[in-house]
Amino acid sequence: MKDSSSSESNKFQWLLLLSVFVVATCGLIYELVAGTLASYLLGDSVTQFSTIIGTYLFAMGIGSYLSRYFKNNLLYWFVSIELLVGMVGGFSAGFLFILFEQIVYFRLLLYSLVVITGTLVGLELPLLMRILKDKLEFTELVSRLFTFDYIGALFASLLFPLILIPQLGLLRTSFFFGALNVLVAWLVAYRFKAQLNSFAKLQWSAFVCLALLVSGFILADKLTTLSESLTYPDPVVYTKSSPYQRIVLTKKGDDFRLFLNGNLQFSSADEYRYHEALVHPGLAALKNPKKILVLGGGDGLAVREILKYQTIEKITLVDLDPAVTELFRSNQSLKHINNNALASPKLSIVNQDAFVWIRSCAEQFDFIVIDFPDPSNFALGKLYTLAFYNQINKILSPDGAVVIQSTSPFVARKSFWIINETVSKSGLLTKPYHCYVPSFGEWGFILASKHELTQSNSYPQGLKFISKNSVEELFSFPPDMMEKTSLYNTLNNQVLVNTFEKEWAAYIK
Amino acid sequence: MISRRDFFKKTIHASIASTLMGSLHSCTPSISYTQTLSGPNATLGHRLRSMDFGSIQKKIETEIVIIGGGVAGLSAARFLKKNTDNFLLLEIGEETGGNALGGSNSISSYPLGAHYLPIPNQNDPELINFLEEANVITGYENNTPVLNEYYLCFDPKERLFINNYWQEGLVPHEGVPLKDRDEIRRFHEEMNIYKNYIGIDGKEAFCIPVARSSKDEAILKLDTITIDQYLSDKGFTSPYLRWYVGYCCADDYGTTLKETSAWACIHYFASRKGKAANASSDQILTWPEGNHWLIKQLRKTVIPNIRHQSVVFAVNKKTNGFSVLYFDAVNNMSVEITTKKVIMATPEYINKRILEDSSNISTNLDYSPWMVSNLTVNGSLTEKRGETLCWDNVVYGSQSLGYVNAAHQQLGASDKKVITFYHPVLGSDTAAIRKRTQSRSIDFWKTTVLNDLKKPHPTIEEELEEMNIWIWGHGIVKPKPGFLSHSTINLERKMNNIFFANSDISGISIFEEAFYNGYQAAQQCIKSF
Numbered sequence A: 001m002k003d004s005s006s007s008e009s010n011k012f013q014w015l016l017l018l019s020v021f022v023v024a025t026c027g028l029i030y031e032l033v034a035g036t037l038a039s040y041l042l043g044d045s046v047t048q049f050s051t052i053i054g055t056y057l058f059a060m061g062i063g064s065y066l067s068r069y070f071k072n073n074l075l076y077w078f079v080s081i082e083l084l085v086g087m088v089g090g091f092s093a094g095f096l097f098i099l100f101e102q103i104v105y106f107r108l109l110l111y112s113l114v115v116i117t118g119t120l121v122g123l124e125l126p127l128l129m130r131i132l133k134d135k136l137e138f139t140e141l142v143s144r145l146f147t148f149d150y151i152g153a154l155f156a157s158l159l160f161p162l163i164l165i166p167q168l169g170l171l172r173t174s175f176f177f178g179a180l181n182v183l184v185a186w187l188v189a190y191r192f193k194a195q196l197n198s199f200a201k202l203q204w205s206a207f208v209c210l211a212l213l214v215s216g217f218i219l220a221d222k223l224t225t226l227s228e229s230l231t232y233p234d235p236v237v238y239t240k241s242s243p244y245q246r247i248v249l250t251k252k253g254d255d256f257r258l259f260l261n262g263n264l265q266f267s268s269a270d271e272y273r274y275h276e277a278l279v280h281p282g283l284a285a286l287k288n289p290k291k292i293l294v295l296g297g298g299d300g301l302a303v304r305e306i307l308k309y310q311t312i313e314k315i316t317l318v319d320l321d322p323a324v325t326e327l328f329r330s331n332q333s334l335k336h337i338n339n340n341a342l343a344s345p346k347l348s349i350v351n352q353d354a355f356v357w358i359r360s361c362a363e364q365f366d367f368i369v370i371d372f373p374d375p376s377n378f379a380l381g382k383l384y385t386l387a388f389y390n391q392i393n394k395i396l397s398p399d400g401a402v403v404i405q406s407t408s409p410f411v412a413r414k415s416f417w418i419i420n421e422t423v424s425k426s427g428l429l430t431k432p433y434h435c436y437v438p439s440f441g442e443w444g445f446i447l448a449s450k451h452e453l454t455q456s457n458s459y460p461q462g463l464k465f466i467s468k469n470s471v472e473e474l475f476s477f478p479p480d481m482m483e484k485t486s487l488y489n490t491l492n493n494q495v496l497v498n499t500f501e502k503e504w505a506a507y508i509k
Numbered sequence B: 001m002i003s004r005r006d007f008f009k010k011t012i013h014a015s016i017a018s019t020l021m022g023s024l025h026s027c028t029p030s031i032s033y034t035q036t037l038s039g040p041n042a043t044l045g046h047r048l049r050s051m052d053f054g055s056i057q058k059k060i061e062t063e064i065v066i067i068g069g070g071v072a073g074l075s076a077a078r079f080l081k082k083n084t085d086n087f088l089l090l091e092i093g094e095e096t097g098g099n100a101l102g103g104s105n106s107i108s109s110y111p112l113g114a115h116y117l118p119i120p121n122q123n124d125p126e127l128i129n130f131l132e133e134a135n136v137i138t139g140y141e142n143n144t145p146v147l148n149e150y151y152l153c154f155d156p157k158e159r160l161f162i163n164n165y166w167q168e169g170l171v172p173h174e175g176v177p178l179k180d181r182d183e184i185r186r187f188h189e190e191m192n193i194y195k196n197y198i199g200i201d202g203k204e205a206f207c208i209p210v211a212r213s214s215k216d217e218a219i220l221k222l223d224t225i226t227i228d229q230y231l232s233d234k235g236f237t238s239p240y241l242r243w244y245v246g247y248c249c250a251d252d253y254g255t256t257l258k259e260t261s262a263w264a265c266i267h268y269f270a271s272r273k274g275k276a277a278n279a280s281s282d283q284i285l286t287w288p289e290g291n292h293w294l295i296k297q298l299r300k301t302v303i304p305n306i307r308h309q310s311v312v313f314a315v316n317k318k319t320n321g322f323s324v325l326y327f328d329a330v331n332n333m334s335v336e337i338t339t340k341k342v343i344m345a346t347p348e349y350i351n352k353r354i355l356e357d358s359s360n361i362s363t364n365l366d367y368s369p370w371m372v373s374n375l376t377v378n379g380s381l382t383e384k385r386g387e388t389l390c391w392d393n394v395v396y397g398s399q400s401l402g403y404v405n406a407a408h409q410q411l412g413a414s415d416k417k418v419i420t421f422y423h424p425v426l427g428s429d430t431a432a433i434r435k436r437t438q439s440r441s442i443d444f445w446k447t448t449v450l451n452d453l454k455k456p457h458p459t460i461e462e463e464l465e466e467m468n469i470w471i472w473g474h475g476i477v478k479p480k481p482g483f484l485s486h487s488t489i490n491l492e493r494k495m496n497n498i499f500f501a502n503s504d505i506s507g508i509s510i511f512e513e514a515f516y517n518g519y520q521a522a523q524q525c526i527k528s529f
């Protein structure tokens, strides 16, 4: 008799201690999620993490204090609060993702969520101590409870960076732990339904919570594409916020990917396609190219291709952001990818706004590579205007050529042809072409010159994508990438930005 | 394939993130920025009132004297220069420009007054010719001018903060009830009729310059009532429409609905018929420093003829012409010029004071005082939702006119910017209002500006680095009902060898009027030899 009751109370005890462990793990995970999110979104990770964790611990204190007001039905409260922790914590990341456009309230929301989770978690431990106080000797109780609490914390802090973020991403991690929380709550309730007079109610609540969290987990991808800029599919190996943009480098196996403000710039697995296609059809067609200008393209990958021509004497690279050129000049793995192109003695780097620079430029160039980000806002749209191309026309030598990355003619068909129309409006002859880059999809370029260009018969050795035969195909457009337009982009109408936004929005939908 | 799928959303996020970073950094509670309060020709202007210029210390001669170096004076000078070099332009300021002055700091140049020019109407050949000279018109396509892309206002042009949201364009629509939107549409339809209306004399009902508008009585009748009356007569009651029309009056003339001649208000909507090959007729030309850019172009050829810091205090008739007396503040002495002809490019309230024979000078012109404030802000302004920063940014329901972003016409990215805030001091008792305006403290203006800007930009004070307040005592002439008959009289006013050029005699003070009156005066002056 005594034995069975003691084994019963043992089970009771272990289950509750397990839930301490889970609560502790989950609680810390939520804070790590909040901290990561805050440092992604707000920058300055040291400040973010320390204020978040600090707030969280303080809120736990509030919770502990508040626990005195719970007098009866302790088990019932324990389970309900655990359900609540699961819901609040589980949805917190999703919530923050969706709502962080509400700038004014974002930090308020963030810290409110931290305070709520902290308070709820802080309530749990004292409640549990009181539930167990008759079942265990005090010394035992304190020792076990805190051991489990701290082990949970260790578990969480190791799990989070090593497994969870790389495998699940921020959103799924928080949904997953939310669900775990709810499950344990239900388990406790189920095991002790005899002692709970409102078990049915609790079970139903748990059920609903679980269903919501699981659907959150499943739909997390949708949510991510909908509103986040920050969960990258691969492990992040480098991040930096320059005054101009957020630079993120990810790595998976041998594949490096560079993101600027969340936009994929290249994947090292297939960037050769893009950069060979960008440079060679134009450059190889020129007689004796000497002076080259690269606008944008601070990654040095276009420069790497350009350096394959012996005649070249001087390359000028103009990129707004010194943080990008510096990264690609100094980082070992990246230097490997661009073949240390940015260290070439033929190259000079100018960190300035390209529009400002070309307006005051007095030189002429034989080949100009324009590799700007897509025209997704008015500031970028300026770099695709007639005024800009008129200036390009001026600094292009009579026998030279210019090539412009021009977004995807498949996804943003109209946009592509607007760029083409704008370039021809500046008086240049255009030859649009496109190629397939697996990580991007169909991508388009516009080659332009003052005289008709004929394609070269020979290309530098060792190219993996461009060859005499493959080039010809690039210049033919199937009907699904063709569009007639008379619209052209100017500083005062920016039709491109508006069109581009619509086309990509439709594509994402 | 994560690809470039959702990048534009991301770009939005990134900019929000950077805004957040910005606001984090600016959490410091101490707010410190430099501030100044000034206005045009404060000291010399005062002396003009007391007339203590001492005795004449130097005498010179020239054929023609232009008094005043605003748009009108410089336009006259530019025209004269093509015919003679024997003239002087006297300007009280350290720099020419008048109401189209500009300033600059390490971030940007910015306007202190006039800041834009509409697409030029094609029936003003002299203006067209000047704009060609200045490379504003770069060529023609099918006989339509091609305007310099760098000088056309970049897209996005304007936005209105209404119902806690930045909507695109200034005509209220976001959250505006259907009934009101209907009324606004009806109003614009009516304005469109006036735009194309031809009077019985075969002239356009509303034309720039004003002098070329039709004298059809049916149209001139509109000058006998206020625009407020006009709106009531036509059953326009929507508060949104009334705000909008009121905003336009305040923006162009510094007047309220109850003060503005209906003709003048309609002129604003119905006179801009300019065409360009690469811009629609509602677009405008602008520069970081506003119309001060045009000033620099206008004065290019005449700089040797200009005498700065030269305040004219008397124009007296002589047997064979005039004696123009001015105080040369550079050399601190009074000078007498003997001249054959005088072009008065100064406003009427100055003419009244300095002309010996001022019996013809109108005394019934009123000028609205203005406060213009330039604010240097660091980082991106914290924004409410909606349209991104535009050239012109207006807050619905405000007494002020919002602000213009000087950096808008710059090509490069810059993290700091200068914004120019416009505030006409409204009210009908102009003299009293002017006095009050000129005695206000810098703190008063600071509060006025910041209270208004805090609505859309709650943390602007923390982002502020510099704030300059500029007061125009006599800003813009008010076109009150009946102004057209004065305008006709003033424009046709003939005085022996004195020619009037200031924009205020048109009754509508805009660049085109000043420019037109200036070259008209110069043309007549040359002809009269």
Ligand SMILES: Cc1cc2nc3c(=O)[nH]c(=O)nc-3n(C[C@H](O)[C@H](O)[C@H](O)COP(=O)(O)OP(=O)(O)OC[C@H]3O[C@@H](n4cnc5c(N)ncnc54)[C@H](O)[C@@H]3O)c2cc1C
Residues within 6 Å of the ligand: B040, B041, B048, B067, B068, B069, B070, B071, B072, B073, B090, B091, B092, B093, B096, B097, B098, B099, B100, B112, B113, B114, B115, B116, B117, B291, B310, B311, B312, B313, B345, B346, B347, B350, B354, B370, B372, B472, B474, B475, B476, B501, B502, B503, B504, B509, B510, B511, B512, B514
């Ligand atoms: C705040 C503000 C905003 C405006 N915005 C616009 C706009 O966007 N677009 C537009 O078209 N118009 C605008 N205007 C109207 C502007 O007044 C006209 O465009 C134009 O600049 C008027 O030129 P003006 O030569 O006729 O007169 P003023 O500019 O007044 O020229 C008179 C000149 O005479 C000088 N002077 C005065 N007394 C003497 C003296 N005794 N001796 C010597 N010199 C003297 C003055 O210093 C001044 O330079 C604005 C005006 C203000 C005040």
